[in-house]
Amino acid sequence: MITIVDYGLGxxxxxxxxxxxxNLPTTVARREADLDGATHIVLPGVGAxxxxxxxxxxxGLRDPLDxxxxxxxxxxxxxxxxxxxxxxxxxxxxxxxxxWIGGRVRAFAGHPAAGRLPLPHMGWNDVVPARxxxxxxGMENYARFxxxxxxxxxxxxxxxVLADADYGFPFPCAIGCRNVFGVQxxxxxxxxxxxxxxxNFAET
Amino acid sequence: MTARGIPxxxxxxxxxxxxxxxxxxxxxxxxxxxxxxxxxxxxGWCDYCNNYHANILLNWHTDERGARDIEAIVEKIKLExxxxxxxxxxxxxxxxxSSYVTYLAKERFGLRPLLYHVDAGWNSxxxxxxxxxxxxxxxxxLFTEVVDWPEMRDLxxxxxxxxxxxxxxxxxxxxxxxxxxxxxxxxxxYILTGANYSTECVREPLEWHYHASDLRQLKDIHRRFGTxxxxxxxxxxxxKFRIYYRFVKGVRVVKPLNYVPYVKEAAMQELVDRFxxxxxxHKHYExxxxxxxxxxxxxxxxGYDKRRAHFSSLILTGQLTRxxxxxxxxxxxxxxxxxxxxxxxxxxxxxxxxxxxRDLLEAPRKTYRDYRNDMALIGLGTKVLQRLGVQRALIR
Amino acid sequence: MLRPRLIPCLxxxxxxxxxxxxxxxxxxxxxxxxAVKIFNEKEADELxxxxxxxxxxxxxxxxxxxxxxxxxCRMPLCYGGGVRSVEQAKRISGLGVEKxxxxxxxxxxxxxxxxxxxxxxxxxxxxxxxxxxxSGFFGRGYQTFTHNGTRPGxxxxxxxxxxxxxxxxxxxxxxxxxDRDGHMKGYDLQLAREVRKILRIPMTVLGGAGTHDDLKDxxxxxxxxxxxxxxxxxxxxxxxxxxxxxxxxxxKDEIGSAASSLVTTFG
Numbered sequence: 001m002i003t004i005v006d007y008g009l010g011x012x013x014x015x016x017x018x019x020x021x022x023n024l025p026t027t028v029a030r031r032e033a034d035l036d037g038a039t040h041i042v043l044p045g046v047g048a049x050x051x052x053x054x055x056x057x058x059x060g061l062r063d064p065l066d067x068x069x070x071x072x073x074x075x076x077x078x079x080x081x082x083x084x085x086x087x088x089x090x091x092x093x094x095x096x097x098x099x100w101i102g103g104r105v106r107a108f109a110g111h112p113a114a115g116r117l118p119l120p121h122m123g124w125n126d127v128v129p130a131r132x133x134x135x136x137x138g139m140e141n142y143a144r145f146x147x148x149x150x151x152x153x154x155x156x157x158x159x160x161v162l163a164d165a166d167y168g169f170p171f172p173c174a175i176g177c178r179n180v181f182g183v184q185x186x187x188x189x190x191x192x193x194x195x196x197x198x199x200n201f202a203e204t
Numbered sequence: 205m206t207a208r209g210i211p212x213x214x215x216x217x218x219x220x221x222x223x224x225x226x227x228x229x230x231x232x233x234x235x236x237x238x239x240x241x242x243x244x245x246x247x248g249w250c251d252y253c254n255n256y257h258a259n260i261l262l263n264w265h266t267d268e269r270g271a272r273d274i275e276a277i278v279e280k281i282k283l284e285x286x287x288x289x290x291x292x293x294x295x296x297x298x299x300x301x302s303s304y305v306t307y308l309a310k311e312r313f314g315l316r317p318l319l320y321h322v323d324a325g326w327n328s329x330x331x332x333x334x335x336x337x338x339x340x341x342x343x344x345x346l347f348t349e350v351v352d353w354p355e356m357r358d359l360x361x362x363x364x365x366x367x368x369x370x371x372x373x374x375x376x377x378x379x380x381x382x383x384x385x386x387x388x389x390x391x392x393x394y395i396l397t398g399a400n401y402s403t404e405c406v407r408e409p410l411e412w413h414y415h416a417s418d419l420r421q422l423k424d425i426h427r428r429f430g431t432x433x434x435x436x437x438x439x440x441x442x443x444k445f446r447i448y449y450r451f452v453k454g455v456r457v458v459k460p461l462n463y464v465p466y467v468k469e470a471a472m473q474e475l476v477d478r479f480x481x482x483x484x485x486h487k488h489y490e491x492x493x494x495x496x497x498x499x500x501x502x503x504x505x506x507g508y509d510k511r512r513a514h515f516s517s518l519i520l521t522g523q524l525t526r527x528x529x530x531x532x533x534x535x536x537x538x539x540x541x542x543x544x545x546x547x548x549x550x551x552x553x554x555x556x557x558x559x560x561x562r563d564l565l566e567a568p569r570k571t572y573r574d575y576r577n578d579m580a581l582i583g584l585g586t587k588v589l590q591r592l593g594v595q596r597a598l599i600r
Numbered sequence: 601m602l603r604p605r606l607i608p609c610l611x612x613x614x615x616x617x618x619x620x621x622x623x624x625x626x627x628x629x630x631x632x633x634x635a636v637k638i639f640n641e642k643e644a645d646e647l648x649x650x651x652x653x654x655x656x657x658x659x660x661x662x663x664x665x666x667x668x669x670x671x672x673c674r675m676p677l678c679y680g681g682g683v684r685s686v687e688q689a690k691r692i693s694g695l696g697v698e699k700x701x702x703x704x705x706x707x708x709x710x711x712x713x714x715x716x717x718x719x720x721x722x723x724x725x726x727x728x729x730x731x732x733x734x735s736g737f738f739g740r741g742y743q744t745f746t747h748n749g750t751r752p753g754x755x756x757x758x759x760x761x762x763x764x765x766x767x768x769x770x771x772x773x774x775x776x777x778x779d780r781d782g783h784m785k786g787y788d789l790q791l792a793r794e795v796r797k798i799l800r801i802p803m804t805v806l807g808g809a810g811t812h813d814d815l816k817d818x819x820x821x822x823x824x825x826x827x828x829x830x831x832x833x834x835x836x837x838x839x840x841x842x843x844x845x846x847x848x849x850x851x852k853d854e855i856g857s858a859a860s861s862l863v864t865t866f867g
Contacts, residue, residue: 011696011698013670013671013695013696014696017674017696021545023541046721046724047720047721048721118799118800118801118802118803118824119800119801120722120723120771120801120802121602122602122723122771122772123602123603123604123605123645123802123824123826124602124603124605124645125601125602125603126601126603144603146645146646146675146676147602148676148698148723166601167601167602186676189673189674189675189676189698190675191643191674191675192643192674194674195674321841321843323630323842325630325631325634326634327638328638329641332638332843333642335843336836336843336845339836339837339843345837345839346837346839346841346843347839347841348836348841348842348843350628350630352616352628353616353630353631354615354616549637552668552671553631553633553634
């Protein structure tokens with residue numbers, strides 16, 4: 001069962017809607033018990049890193065999710081800030097992330113190649129898969145998605161980077177390690193490319 | 205509902221209006237007893253097939269004679285249109301028939317049409333794209349009549365509540381009334397339509413598709429089930445259509461597709477290749493409502509499948525074999541998932557919940573006779589036109 | 601690299617879509633839900649929906665309609681019209697709308713922008729500046745207005761106001777030319793350039809687009825920004841027949857390429 005985590009942030013309805021149009025049923029998880037039977041978990045998120053971690057920690061879903069990930073009982077897809085919190089920490093705040101994929105979230109503002117570009121990085125950008133992955137099946141040559149963020153995920157290990165996008169410099173916009181994936185862009189708002197990615201995730 | 209999206213308790217294969225009559229299908233086309241007034245001869249041929257051979261075929265010329273006939277009409281149109289911005293009006297829905305007429309009018313006949321489109325609030329993306337491609341590709345002018353959506357919605361909802369089969373009357377009526385009223389107002393003498401024998405020689409029975417031009421019926425249903433006045437909605441009664449506009453205002457309707465060979469598949473491909481025209485899944489699917497109505501509502505609620513008439517027309521004109529038609533009609537017009545999504549969309553648009561729309565699907569079935577109508581008068585008019593040889597298709 | 605955005609802008613008036621000229625004479629364009637559905641199927645980059653009655657009439661946004669519209673969008677949706685409080689912004693955001701646009705209320709109280717940004721995230725707050733050229737002796741000759749162009753906004757010139765709104769926490773500025781609205785004779789490029797220069801955040805320009813070339817001109821002048829348009833995507837031909845259109849993927853690439861030479865920086 002595709003399960004969308006509702007810990008107070010992100011456009012739950014948009015994910016549910018996308019999957020509905022793909023004729024794939026979904027449920028929403030607000031409590032630990034809602035995670036039973038989850039095979040594919042979508043972790044949305046918008047706004048600030050610290051705020052997202054606070055809400056997730058307070059939701060009662062943090063520990064069950066840690067266990068599910070450690071036991072590899074389901075696949076997880078973090079979206080936007082939901083991807084950023086997969087890492088260890090962020091320049092945006094002081095909180096600790098989930099640490100499921102090694103990396104630190106950094107500001108575009110501090111980066112020499114992007115520091116003078118308008119922020120946030122907002123709009124449609126081309127996404128280049130780093131190698132063949134299930135997530136980008138059917139989009140190996142070309143894909144574009146909608147981005148809306150001011151921080152990017154600086155991945156510790158290059159092999160965890162599934163795709164890059166370019167905003168002054170190439171940065172990881174999709175990451176993956178074992179059963180955990182993350183995308184910086186918004187597949188739920190990226191037309192047929194987003195629909196394909198979400199379906200590919202569900203078929204993982 | 206079953207996987208096909210059809211409620212289990214509606215028997216769509218038998219005759220919902222006349223359970224005494226055993227099921228029978230024509231041996232030549234595929235019209236059957238879901239048209240409860242159908243008759244068969246000793247060969248097993250239905251009255252549509254016989255009418256086609258007796259009345260239509262003999263007077264339908266798409267060879268040199270047809271070419272000469274339409275050329276003569278075109279010359280008249282050009283002559284009378286001299287000095288004016290446009291010489292004719294074409295009602296364009298974005299569907300294949302009106303699209304092809306538009307193409308012929310400009311490229312084959314050298315006419316200067318004004319394209320007229322009625323936006324009833326249900327345009328599909330393909331329809332809008334196709335109109336745009338024709339306007340740009342042929343360099344033509346367009347006029348759009350946008351029907352007041354709250355009025356259209358209210359009238360459509362009234363028809364749903366009336367429980368009758370002919371739910372497409374609001375759209376159909378708005379289309380024709382808009383077109384004719386516009387022609388009369390602007391002194392346009394010639395209207396070109398996409399009506400054609402090639403794909404429409406078998407017309408759906410009135411039982412399935414009652415006259416959208418019966419203003420009396422429309423007004424009665426609106427009076428009983430509507431909630432807001434029809435202030436701007438395009439309206440025109442049968443007298444206006446057939447008598448006043450024709451004989452007093454001198455508006456003439458021309459059906460160019462009946463004078464040239466018109467093979468639907470080839471015509472569509474030509475439009476695709478020339479203009480980037482987009483195909484539809486089936487006839488009339490330029491309107492989202494019509495797709496839902498013809499593909500799901502009508503077959504599910506009443507057992508009437510309009511594809512039966514359309515495929516039968518194609519069989520008679522040699523564009524489809526009976527075997528192919530039977531195979532296609534056996535499959536639902538579209539899949540259960542799309543039906544479910546359309547069901548929700550239609551409910552949302554009409555301001556209903558999905559349950560409310562479902563209740564209407566299962567409400568008692570009515571016919572046009574349950575409400576005021578001008579059938580007697582229209583029937584008389586039809587007979588007169590049939591006698592005069594003007595009306596050739598079978599209408600009953 | 602980031603692409604410039606092409607954004608249809610739809611105006612809601614008495615529950616239906618309309619198009620104005622100079623913010624006047626609303627012409628009926630049809631049902632909002634079907635229009636949004638068509639733009640979604642044409643894969644529009646983003647969509648802006650503005651209710652032009654809500655502020656003037658002092659009424660609540662039509663939340664049911666907003667929810668119905670959001671359900672049809674597989675691209676970001678921005679809603680504006682009658683938003684005066686953080687609660688309203690949160691509610692609209694909760695219906696699945698990516699961005700909330702504020703105009704009159706923001707100009708009256710910039711702290712509202714700050715509070716709203718704190719509540720729903722800065723990236724989701726758009727401030728709309730409706731601007732008209734004025735023939736005055738002072739200032740640069742532009743003035744912001746609210747309430748459909750009927751009430752003058754603060755005396756500050758719009759460029760300084762844009763900067764102030766950014767400082768207050770806006771995530772995007774939507775610059776709307778009242779004079780050019782509906783005329784389809786091109787954007788006010790001079791104003792757009794000046795605002796683009798002083799802004800760090802993204803900007804979208806609205807008012808005047810009549811052809812694809814007008815969109816290109818904007819990108820040439822300002823780089824990667826949002827080009828919003830009403831008439832261009834809703835009317836066709838000399839009779840302004842209502843017909844929804846949107847550039848194809850190929851046309852978008854061609855139009856967008858006008859922005860590539862200019863690396864947009866601020867300051």
